[in-house]
Amino acid sequence: MSTIVKICGLKTLDTLDTALDAGADMVGFVFFPKSPRNIGLADAARFIAHASGHAETVALVVDADDASIASILDEAKPDWLQLHGSETPERVAEIRKSSGKRVMKALPIATAADLAAIPAFEAVADRLLFDAKPPKDATRPGGLGVPFDWNLLHGVETKVPFMLSGGLDPDNVAEALRITHAPGVDVSSGVERAPGEKDPDRIRAFIRAARGVT
Numbered sequence: 001m002s003t004i005v006k007i008c009g010l011k012t013l014d015t016l017d018t019a020l021d022a023g024a025d026m027v028g029f030v031f032f033p034k035s036p037r038n039i040g041l042a043d044a045a046r047f048i049a050h051a052s053g054h055a056e057t058v059a060l061v062v063d064a065d066d067a068s069i070a071s072i073l074d075e076a077k078p079d080w081l082q083l084h085g086s087e088t089p090e091r092v093a094e095i096r097k098s099s100g101k102r103v104m105k106a107l108p109i110a111t112a113a114d115l116a117a118i119p120a121f122e123a124v125a126d127r128l129l130f131d132a133k134p135p136k137d138a139t140r141p142g143g144l145g146v147p148f149d150w151n152l153l154h155g156v157e158t159k160v161p162f163m164l165s166g167g168l169d170p171d172n173v174a175e176a177l178r179i180t181h182a183p184g185v186d187v188s189s190g191v192e193r194a195p196g197e198k199d200p201d202r203i204r205a206f207i208r209a210a211r212g213v214t
């Protein structure tokens with residue numbers, strides 16, 4: 001089965017088209033004002049409509065309230081909601097039920113102890129995203145371009161599919177997949193030429209590398 005590839009933090013039509021043309025399975029749009037990838041609702045709606053039918057679309061939120069989620073669903077109509085904050089299993093279940101959307105829950109990973117969160121969240125989410133735990137002084141909970149020890153995921157078993165994330169790039173994604181056998185990978189910083197500025201060549205290179213295309 002081919003590795004599912006998600007390109008996250010897209011902000012322009014040309015880089016979205018690059019990701020789609022290169023075969024990205026999922027494209028992510030960030031709704032987090034402190035992020036250099038933060039996107040407005042109108043642009044997200046336009047890009048999600050453009051991507052529909054070519055890739056699954058993901059709206060990424062961080063501890064969003066019901067009103068914010070409702071606006072995103074009404075205006076942008078994503079296929080997935082990615083919950084990248086400190087949402088509890090109960091909150092994940094509540095959002096999944098009320099939105100009727102598939103939900104991907106990000107779990108911050110730094111040590112083996114962090115894997116203890118898997119059972120509670122795999123019971124309420126459609127997919128898990130293992131991302132590097134942010135440092136205490138981080139201004140955002142993701143998109144930091146920093147990996148965690150992939151060996152922590154060696155042999156991990158989950159009841160729902162998972163994605164590997166955090167500090168991936170065209171040069172390390174094949175090794176990350178060799179170690180983790182992750183069914184999916186997700187990248188943001190590693191395909192950028194500057195924070196929030198996606199690089200089409202790096203997007204293409206990442207997808208090729210993730211697919212094992214030399």
Ligand SMILES: O=C(O)c1ccccc1NCC(=O)[C@H](O)[C@H](O)COP(=O)(O)O
Pocket residue numbers: 008009028030032035036037060062084131140141142143144145146165166167168186187188189190
């Ligand atoms: O990308 C962001 O700026 C971001 C901001 C706030 C919460 C989550 C964010 N990104 C989440 C993602 O899914 C990223 O792709 C993931 O954290 C990996 O990022 P990177 O290490 O930069 O590849």
